[in-house]
Amino acid sequence: MDTIQYILSPREAQEAEQKWRIVKRSVDARQRELRVHLTILTDDKGHPIAKDAPIPLYEPPVFQDVHHAKRSVIIIGCGPAGLFAALALLEHGIKPIIYERGKEVSERKKDIALLNRNEGLNPESNYCYGEGGAGTFSDGKLFSRSKKRGNMQRVMELFHYFGAPDTVLYEAHAHIGSDKLPGIIKRMRECIIEHGGEIHFGCRVDSLRELKVESLKFKDTPIILAIGHSAHDTYRMLAQEGVAMETKGFAMGVRAEHPQELINRLMYHLVENRKSKDESIIDFVGNASYSMVTQVDGRGVYSFCMCPGGHIVPAGSSEGSCVVNGMSASHRNSPYANSGMVVQILPEDIPGEDPLRGLAFQEALERLAFEHGIEPNIAPAQRMRDFVEGRASKDLPACSYLPGIVPSRLDEWLPAHIGKRLQQGFRDFDRKYPGFLTNDAVIVGVESRSSSPVRIIRDPETLQSINTPNLYPCGEGAGYAGGITSSALDGINAALWIAGE
Ligand SMILES: Cc1cc2nc3c(=O)[nH]c(=O)nc-3n(C[C@H](O)[C@H](O)[C@H](O)COP(=O)(O)OP(=O)(O)OC[C@H]3O[C@@H](n4cnc5c(N)ncnc54)[C@H](O)[C@@H]3O)c2cc1C
Known part of the structure; x- marks a missing residue:
């Protein structure tokens, strides 16, 4: 071939x-x-192979029956890292036992519907917590194809095996969509249980020591720690129990939303009001996305997790805070284009020595955003040009954020090292794509959970915590991955190390 x-x-x-x-x-x-x-x-003679030729797309996984397996591994967290670790363990005949604080995906959906209707936040079942983790109700972008940390293509193949469309196997910027992801996650769960693995929902691990007591019954079972980066309470428990951690760089800012039609025009060089040709292009290549990056006063300012045809969502996990993020359905066909617009924060930007000081910094900004919104989840917002030029917005454009937005002076209350850099960043982006900086766009506060501000330090070779034997921190919360694919891969790598590969 x-x-x-x-x-x-x-x-x-x-x-x-x-x-x-x-x-x-x-x-x-x-x-x-x-x-x-x-x-x-x-084929070898250079003739194209037909789409439906009887040639397998990839080698399918072979999951072993682990009902009576001699070895088992405890996994804390059922996000991409935890789930893919479990699948890899099954392939090696090891029984995964998952503890997940949130609910299974169909129950979780109901809590998310309440949140979107502004009828309250369930602190254990939301956009961050529950089956599939933060990846379930997301855009499902599967971007990273870096071969550096292992076999990304295998992650795509497993997504495909459990029901993702063929495009995940070949599209450079593949995505699945929040309407398809829950079904895929459910099939992964069914496979794990059918083969003898266990998943316990509604089980928040509040003490590693106590869990280790239980794990000793299983002859010192390894623990894969795949908690994501929103579980601040769990980080604090780990610190109390002496697990080695350090502060790491992260990023915070706002979510910006433009009319999708404007982004299509800017990115695809389309002419205003020339509809017919444009529509056929968009039918095939889909609504346009963008990726922006600039440097302002020594820190990166960049777009993050851009969702064409998507929605802004309330992605907090605790009362009294306002956190936004973005998602889209498989067709990416809402009239809005949203993206995180964030400023790089380095450990030296936050005074102190506490390894968890980045969490406190995030929480302070999320509280501030909450105070400038309206309870429980109406988010503070400002038109983009008003923000850059330091003016109040008298009104706001239509926005995809279902709980609602309220005009607010983000230009005044965002910490200057974030707000001023964002203002300059938007000017820079407008120089590259004239029309990007417009009052037809709105910025919504705050995008604070783009990556983990903490690293749970592990040995680069064995992937074990440097001071807690048999503990394997992995995924986004451990600070070694970012996004669905790299977290999934990190989970697989932890499982493979434990399996002895
Ligand atoms: C709205 C939204 C949209 C996103 N869109 C994209 C995207 O399009 N593409 C992309 O690559 N990434 C996206 N992301 C980020 C992506 O979801 C994460 O990078 C990824 O899910 C991290 O995987 P993980 O398994 O490491 O952690 P998580 O997915 O966060 O999973 C961790 C799990 O651990 C559980 N947990 C935490 N503490 C405990 C405890 N003490 N006991 C038991 N269980 C616990 C949590 O409930 C959670 O289910 C998005 C995130 C959000 C919130």
Whole structure:
């Protein structure tokens, strides 16, 4: 087998994709005319392989029956890191036992519906906590294809095996969507249980020591710690129990939302009011996304987790705080384009020595945003140009954030080292994409959970905590991964080390 590469118009690419086996696809929007880069599988003579040829897409996983397995591993947290660790353990004949503080996905959905209707936050079942972790009700972007930390393609294959669309196998910027993810996560759970693994929902681990007492009954069972980065209470418990941690750099800011049609125009170089051609392009390549980055006063300012055709969501996990994030459904077809717009924060930006001081810093900003919103979840917001030019917004544009937004002076109350840098960042982005800085866009506060401010220090080779034997911190909460795919891969790596591979 070999491959051949083509650079095609969207229409040609669409036709090719219906006929041939695609192994890579990316959209190039840098030129005035959109181009699609396609890599097609060929036979040894260079003939393209038909889409439905009887050649397996990949080697399917083989999960072993672990009902009576000799070895078991405890996993704390059922996000991508915990779930993929469990699947990898099953492949190696080891029984995973997962403890998850939140609920299973269908029950969790009901709590999320209440949250979106502004009818209250369940602190144990929300956008952060519950089956599938923070990845379940997300855009489901599966970006990172870095080979550095292992086999990313295997993560994509497992998502596909459990029901993700074929595009996750070849699309450069694949995504699944929050309407499809719950079903995929449910099938992963069913597979784990069917093969003899255990998942205990509504089980928050409040003491590692006590859990270790239990684990001793299983002959010193290893513990994979996959808690994500929102569980501040769990970090504090770990600190109290002496697990080695340190502060790490992270990022905070706001979520910006534009009309999607404006972003399509800027990114795809479309002409205003020329609808018919534009619609056919967008039908195939989808609504446009963007990625922005600049440097302001020695710190990065960048877009984060951009959700074309998406929604802004209330992503906090505790009362009295206002946290936003973004998600989209598989078709990415809402009229809004949102993205985190964040400023890099380095450990030296937060005074003190406490390894958990980044958490306190996040919490303070989330409380401030809550105070400038309206209880329980109406978020403070400002038109983008008003924010940059230091003016109050008399009113706000329509916004996808279901609980609602209220005008607020983010330009005044955001800490200057974040607010001023964001203002300059938006000016820089507008220089690159004139029209980006507009009062048709709104910024909503605050985007504070883009990455973990803490690292649970582990040995680079054995992946074990440097001072707590048999504890394997992994995923985003451990500070070694960011996003769904790299967290999933980190979970797999922990499992493989334990399995002895
Ligand atoms: C709204 C939203 C949209 C996002 N969109 C994307 C995206 O499009 N693409 C992308 O790559 N990333 C996205 N992310 C980030 C992504 O979801 C995370 O990077 C990823 O889920 C991290 O995986 P994890 O397994 O390390 O942790 P998590 O997914 O956070 O899972 C940790 C789990 O541990 C549980 N837990 C915590 N403490 C305890 C305890 N003491 N006892 C028992 N259980 C506990 C939690 O309930 C949670 O279920 C998004 C996040 C959010 C909130």
